[in-house]
Amino acid sequence: MYEETFSSFLKGVPNNIKAVSDQTNVNIIMGNEAGDADSIISSLSLSYVNFLKQNDSKTDNISVSMPLVSINRNDLSLRRDASLLLDMAGVDKESLLFLNDEVFTKIARDDKVKKSVTLTDHNKLRSNLQFLDEYVVEILDHHQDEICHNHVSGESRKIAFDNKSALAGSTCTLVTEILMTNKNLKEVDAGLGLSLLGVILLDTMDMSKEAGKGTDRDQKAIDFLMKHTNWSALKLDEEVRGKIMDSDTNLPSRSSLYEYLRDSKFDPQFWMDMLPRDALRIDYKRFESKEGNAPFGLSSVLLEVKSLVSKEGFYEHVLSFMKEADVNLLGVLTMKIVDDKPQRELLLIGKKERARIMTEYLMTSEAASFLDLVKQEEKDIDDDVVSVYFKQGNPKGSRKQVAPVMLASSC
Numbered sequence: 001m002y003e004e005t006f007s008s009f010l011k012g013v014p015n016n017i018k019a020v021s022d023q024t025n026v027n028i029i030m031g032n033e034a035g036d037a038d039s040i041i042s043s044l045s046l047s048y049v050n051f052l053k054q055n056d057s058k059t060d061n062i063s064v065s066m067p068l069v070s071i072n073r074n075d076l077s078l079r080r081d082a083s084l085l086l087d088m089a090g091v092d093k094e095s096l097l098f099l100n101d102e103v104f105t106k107i108a109r110d111d112k113v114k115k116s117v118t119l120t121d122h123n124k125l126r127s128n129l130q131f132l133d134e135y136v137v138e139i140l141d142h143h144q145d146e147i148c149h150n151h152v153s154g155e156s157r158k159i160a161f162d163n164k165s166a167l168a169g170s171t172c173t174l175v176t177e178i179l180m181t182n183k184n185l186k187e188v189d190a191g192l193g194l195s196l197l198g199v200i201l202l203d204t205m206d207m208s209k210e211a212g213k214g215t216d217r218d219q220k221a222i223d224f225l226m227k228h229t230n231w232s233a234l235k236l237d238e239e240v241r242g243k244i245m246d247s248d249t250n251l252p253s254r255s256s257l258y259e260y261l262r263d264s265k266f267d268p269q270f271w272m273d274m275l276p277r278d279a280l281r282i283d284y285k286r287f288e289s290k291e292g293n294a295p296f297g298l299s300s301v302l303l304e305v306k307s308l309v310s311k312e313g314f315y316e317h318v319l320s321f322m323k324e325a326d327v328n329l330l331g332v333l334t335m336k337i338v339d340d341k342p343q344r345e346l347l348l349i350g351k352k353e354r355a356r357i358m359t360e361y362l363m364t365s366e367a368a369s370f371l372d373l374v375k376q377e378e379k380d381i382d383d384d385v386v387s388v389y390f391k392q393g394n395p396k397g398s399r400k401q402v403a404p405v406m407l408a409s410s411c
């Protein structure tokens with residue numbers, strides 16, 4: 001009997017970890033540093049899906065799972081979509097483990113603790129966790145392979161990315177695929193089904209053709225979750241139920257669920273009220289060459305450039321953010337939905353020479369041409385720093401496409 005639900009399983013994790021003996025391996029499962037809904041939910045859900053599998057094969061529990069929310073505890077409230085989804089799934093957010101929790105930092109830093117690391121939604125440890133390299137045993141991702149942790153290979157290295165595009169719009173699709181191979185599974189736990197479905201819909205923009213994110217694999221995962229989840233067990237308050245469930249079928253309405261989550265994430269008031277610093281760090285990733293050279297940062301922001309730069313103290317926040325993040329080049333990728341289509345812009349801020357070389361590369365190189373960037377304006381921020389504003393013609397070019405182009409420029 002597998003009474004453990006997604007939410008009760010997660011609630012039990014801190015106690016499981018407290019109870020580990022010297023012989024037990026702690027499997028840390030974590031998403032990427034941007035810590036978006038996909039990163040958070042793929043880590044939590046993979047942990048539970050593994051638990052279901054382990055229960056089936058009746059192996060001894062020599063490994064305990066430690067799913068991590070890969071951001072600081074106080075930052076979850078900034079991830080509105082993920083936060084809402086966890087609430088709807090009945091997950092107690094307080095009992096989750098976060099990047100800055102001592103439970104994690106102690107285990108990560110203590111060489112005597114037996115441990116392994118599974119990366120979801122990224123395939124290269126963030127720079128300040130590189131010391132965990134030797135412990136990485138598994139990768140489940142849909143970003144371009146950065147060819148790191150090369151001791152992880154074969155079945156353990158699942159990277160759904162090929163030729164400039166992701167083969168799955170969401171890591172949660174890959175988690176669902178693992179669930180689909182579990183032959184003994186009779187139905188999918190309601191909280192798990194809702195969490196996975198919600199993220200896949202967010203990441204593929206409800207399989208929008210214009211956005212070009214969703215693939216056949218995402219479609220299959222969506223169909224599987226819709227059909228096999230025990231939706232009747234979902235405990236929702238009446239207001240939310242009215243918003244996301246179809247009252248005739250008692251199944252989630254895909255478009256309503258998607259819109260509800262999307263609106264929470266894009267809420268213009270939420271973004272307008274936010275400090276510039278928070279807008280930059282809410283969905284931020286740092287990149288560097290294989291040799292650790294030429295680092296740059298990319299922040300995804302759900303506001304137009306015009307509104308973003310009009311925030312009070314924007315450029316002061318940018319300069320101090322870049323200093324803290326230790327990068328002298330920062331790209332801000334903005335997106336706004338207009339008529340169900342993403343509209344994208346890029347604001348490049350950096351040391352004059354570097355920003356200009358990068359601008360030149362983005363405007364003229366073959367590799368960058370598919371992004372269809374058109375330079376609008378260049379402006380000095382101070383004696384050393386310049387900002388360059390572009391409109392981006394290609395609505396499909398998100399960070400997943402822009403980052404490899406900038407990395408390849410080696411400028």
Ligand SMILES: [Mn+2]
Nearest residue numbers: 038121170171
């Ligand atoms: Mn993802």
